[in-house]
Amino acid sequence: xxxxxxxxxxxxxxxxxxxxxxxxxxxxxxxxxxxxxxxxxxxxxxxxxxxxxxxxxxxxxxxxxxxxxxxxxxxxxxxxxxxxxxxxxxxxxxxxxxxxxxxxxxxxxxxxxxxxxxxxxxxxxxxxxxxxxxxxxxxxxxxxxxxxxxxxxxxxxxxxxxxxxxxxxxxxxxxxxxxxxxxxxxxxxxxxxxxxxxxxxxx
Amino acid sequence: xxxxxxxxxxxxxxxxxxxxxxxxxxxxxxxxxxxxxxxxxxxxxxxxxxxxxxxxxxxxxxxxxxxxxxxxxxxxxxxxxxxxxxxxxxxxxxxxxxxxxxxxxxxxxxxxxxxxxxxxxxxxxxxxxxxxxxxxxxxxxxxxxxxxxxxxxxxxxxxxxxxxxxxxxxxxxxxxxxxxxxxxxxxxxxxxxxxxxxxxxxxxxxxxxxxxxxxxxx
Numbered sequence: 149x150x151x152x153x154x155x156x157x158x159x160x161x162x163x164x165x166x167x168x169x170x171x172x173x174x175x176x177x178x179x180x181x182x183x184x185x186x187x188x189x190x191x192x193x194x195x196x197x198x199x200x201x202x203x204x205x206x207x208x209x210x211x212x213x214x215x216x217x218x219x220x221x222x223x224x225x226x227x228x229x230x231x232x233x234x235x236x237x238x239x240x241x242x243x244x245x246x247x248x249x250x251x252x253x254x255x256x257x258x259x260x261x262x263x264x265x266x267x268x269x270x271x272x273x274x275x276x277x278x279x280x281x282x283x284x285x286x287x288x289x290x291x292x293x294x295x296x297x298x299x300x301x302x303x304x305x306x307x308x309x310x311x312x313x314x315x316x317x318x319x320x321x322x323x324x325x326x327x328x329x330x331x332x333x334x335x336x337x338x339x340x341x342x343x344x345x346x347x348x349x350x351x
Numbered sequence: 352x353x354x355x356x357x358x359x360x361x362x363x364x365x366x367x368x369x370x371x372x373x374x375x376x377x378x379x380x381x382x383x384x385x386x387x388x389x390x391x392x393x394x395x396x397x398x399x400x401x402x403x404x405x406x407x408x409x410x411x412x413x414x415x416x417x418x419x420x421x422x423x424x425x426x427x428x429x430x431x432x433x434x435x436x437x438x439x440x441x442x443x444x445x446x447x448x449x450x451x452x453x454x455x456x457x458x459x460x461x462x463x464x465x466x467x468x469x470x471x472x473x474x475x476x477x478x479x480x481x482x483x484x485x486x487x488x489x490x491x492x493x494x495x496x497x498x499x500x501x502x503x504x505x506x507x508x509x510x511x512x513x514x515x516x517x518x519x520x521x522x523x524x525x526x527x528x529x530x531x532x533x534x535x536x537x538x539x540x541x542x543x544x545x546x547x548x549x550x551x552x553x554x555x556x557x558x559x560x561x562x563x564x565x566x567x568x569x
Contacts, residue, residue: 194562195515195562197515197516197518197519198515198518198519198558198562200519201518201519201522201523201558202555202558202559204523205526205551205554205555205558206551206555208547208551209547209548209551209552209555211547212544212545212546212547212548212551213544213548215540215544216541216544216545216548219540219541219544220541
């Protein structure tokens with residue numbers, strides 16, 4: 149059930165990533181604005197307070213609709229109410245999708261934020277472990293800040309070293325699209341060289 | 352003075368809460384102030400205001416405002432200004448007072464970013480006070496009219512100044528108030544549920560329309 153184009157949805161996600169990078173000091177404001185200029189979309193995100201109000205009234209409608217159906221059908225057993233509740237959960241998607249398609253302002257209105265948050269929380273705990281296992285195993289790994297890379301969702305260098313920090317900044321300065329140039333491809337193309345890797349190769 | 356970190360903010364908030372618990376225990380154990388125990392609330396509120404302004408902490412400011420609200424209501428009862436348990440009028444007065452104080456401090460540029468906290472507390476207290484009167488038999492209609500007018504003004508102001516959380520409060524409190532009055536004495540459950548479905552759809556359409564209009568003006 150996609151209401152927007154893939155590129156629009158990716159750009160909205162990348163805008164959030166760039167904001168994270170600027171706020172965490174990985175990019176300066178000028179670099180951030182260069183990247184943000186490339187990520188413009190015609191969609192506009194609804195304010196979180198308004199989304200909370202919309203969610204509240206959606207719940208009111210859903211509860212009332214399920215209750216009304218149960219009353220009309222004279223549902224008396226608990227199992228019947230549970231089935232009705234589950235049916236109501238599925239029934240809300242068509243009108244939700246219709247509303248989203250009608251008004252592009254309500255981007256992310258029906259986004260499944262709970263699974264997204266769960267996955268984000270999981271990856272936050274998972275990547276430090278992966279990063280830690282990378283420390284000193286690879287000759288290119290500096291062993292510094294590997295784990296913190298995932299927190300800022302920066303494209304991670306295969307060896308896990310923090311050269312990827314510079315990668316995004318260099319993309320911003322040189323006008324490259326960080327979405328289409330992966331770190332490892334850029335190594336091979338000679339666009340970006342990890343100083344640690346270079347030092348290891350010349351050793 | 353800017354707050355050093357979020358952790359510090361929470362530690363300060365926890366300290367403020369612990370201070371309140373300590374005062375409660377002291378009065379329970381030793382009965383120092385006895386009947387005039389509401390002065391503890393005033394003392395706590397003063398301390399919390401100092402901490403909020405000293406450490407730039409909006410959590411503690413909201414705590415100070417709610418503690419002051421408690422003192423306001425209890426003092427009005429103790430001095431015989433109102434009947435015991437009748438807190439609606441003091442709540443309305445309190446909300447207006449803190450909204451004016453917050454605006455005054457904002458205009459004098461003393462921690463102007465605290466204005467939103469003052470207005471959040473004032474709006475919630477005012478809406479709840481008006482809402483609590485809607486169900487009354489005689490005065491209920493007056494409270495409902497006041498609630499609807501206030502909700503309309505706050506929704507307009509919320510969209511005008513891009514403060515959407517206030518528009519959200521006004522929508523929800525206004526809806527609850529109107530629903531309480533309309534559904535009084537309606538015995539049929541089907542009619543009640545149908546009302547919630549139809550009115551909910553109207554409110555969502557209204558909010559979406561306002562949001563699209565607000566986005567168009569940006």
